[in-house]
Amino acid sequence: MTPHDFLAVEFEGHRPRLKAVAYRMLGSLAEAEDAVQESWLRLARSDADEIDNLGGWLTTVVGRVCLDMLRTRKARHEEPMADRLPDPVVSLEDAADPEQQALLADSVGLALLVVMDSLSPAERLAFVLHDMFGLPFVQIGLIVNRTPVAAKKLASRARQRVRGAVPSADSDRADQRRVVDAFLAAARGGDFDGLLAILDPDVVLRADAGVLAGGLKAIRGAAAVAGQLGTFQRMATIAVTHPALVNGNAGLVNTIDDELFSVMSFTVADGRIAAIDILSDPGRLNGLDLADPTG
Structure with missing residues (x-):
């Protein structure tokens, strides 16, 4: 197996989580797949030997790609997501495949994604990466070019807007x-x-x-x-x-x-x-x- 093939295998192991991050950021399954593919292209062009934490590196890259896509969407005002429902993730059986399980984790319902569309790109990124995936504000701050304190404030503002706007679904x-x-x-x-x-x-x-x-x-x-x-x-x-x-x-x-x-x-x-x-x-x-x- 060549180093490139080995890297591809490692990347595939991270794909479900990366797509879950991108889907929560974008609310679009097609755009999420594009963001994940872009992260692979950037990885393939990089010096992988210099990456100490591949999962963290990829999450950061996907976050940046999604942030750019959200900002472009806002700037162009083309088919705003607020005028459409987010793409649903549908499973006809309880036994979903690993990628579906990652997308379905924590019951990120369509109602929550609708409210998240009202957040600014930076607020959405901070909220998703910290509150849903547990990334530290130091890492989030690097993505949005803010201090960790400023990144924490972004997540806090997003949390306040989301809280109460979407009822918590019954868990059973x-x-x-x-x-x-x-x-x-x-x-x-x-x-x-x-x-x-x-x-x-x-x-x-x-x-x-x-x-x-x-x-x-x-x-x-x-x-x-x-x-x-x-x-x-x-x-x-x-x-x-x-x-x-x-x-x-x-x-x-x-x-x-x-x-x-x-x-x-x-x-x-x-x-x-x-x-x-x-x-x-x-x-x-x-x-x-x-x-x-x-x-």
Whole structure:
């Protein structure tokens, strides 16, 4: 095995964690993959013998690449992520592969990623790398060209904006699934009172059908969301529904004539649905790496 081949094998061992970092930074699976690939190119061009801690070096590089991508996104104002749902990570079985497990770890739900899109690039990097991956502020400061104290303040500001904006999901997936099953039963039965009973008073429904359909739309409040019962009932009637894990939380995958129609993510907090995120953009659904739910 050549030194280059050995380095490639080592890099592959770090890939799941690197993609998990990049996904949390970018909210886009395709961009996360691009960031990871860029980190490999930079590693291949470097003197690997001079790297004492390969994992730390790669995490730093991916962080810098993602920071540049976020800043470019902000500067161009091209298809801002705030106008679309982040890409969902969907597993139709509890046994996900190692890369999916890394992406799903800590239940980084779509609702949290939506809020994170409102952070500045530097705030998001500090929050993700410190609060989610435990990197020290000394290392984070080097990435954002700030002192460790300034990097700590970035993470603190991000934490304050995130805290309270996103309810903490119930940790028991069986409990989550029972609530989602109750939602589905109420939808199929046209049971308004049953639906209202499982919605948090401040529930938010976000639906992304794609740019051509008007982009991301949000409805807030239990009464307003329950008012969509007719739509839920029609979908529950014409679609075949499959239980799934979406970003680590209980969700649903809906198909029509064996074609993927939508992915639904539920944030269940204190036994009630606090957020529903629905992706039905055909172009983005076609890009999901999702096994046949009927298989």
